[in-house]
Amino acid sequence: MDIGDSARIEGCQLKARYIETSSGNSSIDELFGGGLPNSSIITLDEMSSKCYAPILAKYFLAEGKNHGHQLVVAGPGNFDKMDQYLKLPSLISNKDSESSITPSTSMSRDADDETMRIAWRYANTPQVESTVGKQKQAKNRYDLGKTEELQKENDFRLFYVSPEFDVSYQELYQKLQNLLQEDDFSKTKTERKIGKPLVKKFVRVVIDGMGLPIWKDDENFERFLAFLPNLTRNAYVIVYLLTNPSRLSEKRQRALEIASDGYIRLQAIEEEERKTMGPMDKFHGYFRIIKLPRLSAAGHFCPPVVDLVFELHRKSFDVKILHLPPAVGEDEVKAKNRPGQQMTLSCQNKDLEF
Numbered sequence: 479m480d481i482g483d484s485a486r487i488e489g490c491q492l493k494a495r496y497i498e499t500s501s502g503n504s505s506i507d508e509l510f511g512g513g514l515p516n517s518s519i520i521t522l523d524e525m526s527s528k529c530y531a532p533i534l535a536k537y538f539l540a541e542g543k544n545h546g547h548q549l550v551v552a553g554p555g556n557f558d559k560m561d562q563y564l565k566l567p568s569l570i571s572n573k574d575s576e577s578s579i580t581p582s583t584s585m586s587r588d589a590d591d592e593t594m595r596i597a598w599r600y601a602n603t604p605q606v607e608s609t610v611g612k613q614k615q616a617k618n619r620y621d622l623g624k625t626e627e628l629q630k631e632n633d634f635r636l637f638y639v640s641p642e643f644d645v646s647y648q649e650l651y652q653k654l655q656n657l658l659q660e661d662d663f664s665k666t667k668t669e670r671k672i673g674k675p676l677v678k679k680f681v682r683v684v685i686d687g688m689g690l691p692i693w694k695d696d697e698n699f700e701r702f703l704a705f706l707p708n709l710t711r712n713a714y715v716i717v718y719l720l721t722n723p724s725r726l727s728e729k730r731q732r733a734l735e736i737a738s739d740g741y742i743r744l745q746a747i748e749e750e751e752r753k754t755m756g757p758m759d760k761f762h763g764y765f766r767i768i769k770l771p772r773l774s775a776a777g778h779f780c781p782p783v784v785d786l787v788f789e790l791h792r793k794s795f796d797v798k799i800l801h802l803p804p805a806v807g808e809d810e811v812k813a814k815n816r817p818g819q820q821m822t823l824s825c826q827n828k829d830l831e832f
Contacts, residue, residue, distance in 0.1 A: 485668075485678040487714060489545025490516070496774035499680065499716065502541030502620060503534060505610045505797035509786075510740065510770060511779030517710045518739040518771045521688075521719045527746035530763065530788070531720045532562055533622065533795050534742075535684045538718055540566040540620050542682040543628070550657070552650055553686040554693045563684065564628050567620035608798040610786065623793045646694035647702035650685070651709070657681065658713035665712050681715040688721040689730055699730060703737035741769035744788065761787040765797050 490499045491513070498513035507513050514520065522531035542549050543566060551563045661667045662679040689699055710717055719738065723731050735741055743766035765786035770778035785800040 485676045485714070487678050487680050489541070489547060490680060490714075494774050497714070498774075499545075500541050501534070502537030502539075503795060504619070505795075506534065506537075508610050509767065509781045509797065511781075514716050515739070515771050515773045516714055516716065517712075518773060519706060519710060519717045519719065519737060520740040520771075521721060521734060521738040521742070523721055523723050523741065523743040523768070525722060525724050525743070525745065526748065527744070527763070528559070528722075530744045530746065530790065530795075532559065532686070533790065535686070535718050535720060536563065536566050536622075537620060537795070538682060538716075539563060539684060540569070540626075542680070543626075544569055545680070547680040547682050548657075548663070549628075550654070550681060550683040551686075552645070552653075552684070554645060554690055559686060563686075565625040566628060567622045568624040568626045570619040570621050608801065610783070610797045610799065621793050622791075622795065647698040648695055651702055651705060654683065655709060658709060658715055663713050663715065665714065678714050681713065683715060683717040684720070685717065686720040688719045688734070689726045690722070691725070700733045703733050707737060735769065738769060739771040739773060742766070743768055761789045761798065761800075763788055764800075 485497070487497065487499075490497050492498075493512060497516040499516070500507055500513050501510070522534055524531040539549050539551070541547075551560065553560050658664060658681065659667075663681050668676055687693075690696075693699070706717065719734070721734060726734070744763055745766060746763040747761070765788045767781065767784055767786070770781075772778040783799050786797055787800045789796045789798060
């Protein structure tokens with residue numbers, strides 16, 4: 479940890495004298511206190527599904543590509559999910575965001591305002607925004623519906639694992655170590671020229687398939703996690719780890735949580751549960767915050783709300799506040815269970831209830 483770092487890095491900013499950068503998704507940034515702190519290890523835990531964690535990783539990589547960061551993507555051999563990281567969501571320009579509101583839609587809104595008017599007693603009540611993060615005010619927004627292909631040679635350093643090649647945790651650690659010890663990314667090599675600011679570059683790493691038994695040296699899983707924080711603390715880097723905890727033992731799950739600075743669990747909703755949810759079946763899963771980084775302070779950031787859900791749309795991945803519906807008909811049920819007693823206002827009831 480290097481509080482008071484004065485290095486200038488494209489796409490990063492100083493907050494509380496510590497470097498942080500965006501995850502590419504405004505909801506994630508909001509829940510993490512404004513951004514991801516440098517040197518942090520973030521784990522995306524997805525148990526009952528396989529499609530949501532890679533989307534957050536794509537946001538993370540797209541943000542790095544937009545700012546010229548070095549991108550590293552790795553995973554075990556015989557893992558058919560690696561090709562998806564070659565196509566990242568495209569950046570939404572100001573023209574695209576303005577054109578999304580057409581004159582026809584604005585006219586329809588005016589017509590709706592004329593026909594539908596809110597009661598005067600609620601006119602000054604602030605509207606509740608369920609989506610976490612200010613999507614419209616985000617500096618960089620990305621469209622999942624439009625993708626851009628990465629060129630392996632030009633855009634980023636891809637430690638790409640083809641199906642016929644078996645990779646080990648030891649080989650991956652060695653490659654990361656060689657990369658992060660370069661002058662552009664290392665914190666320890668700070669040769670500053672007189673009269674010029676210290677300029678560095680940033681690395682974004684995504685490791686998919688953590689803990690899967692198809693790794694060449696699966697027995698080195700916990701050893702890799704133990705050494706990884708020591709590697710990231712001395713460099714300008716953020717690491718995303720994607721895992722499926724259903725294939726990990728309790729000991730390995732605990733080791734993964736200890737090594738991580740931030741831990742997010744994406745719990746998809748099964749079809750049987752969705753049928754019983756009624757009007758709340760629009761979201762796709764629960765967004766669980768298990769752990770938040772505390773690299774730049776004694777304690778971690780406390781988000782105002784932790785009851786969260788996520789929705790995957792054609793163009794965006796949104797995290798929203800879980801609003802539970804009121805218990806409909808609760809008073810009527812209580813009245814029916816009390817024979818010989820009529821429903822009255824609470825102030826008219828003679829019997830005190832505790």
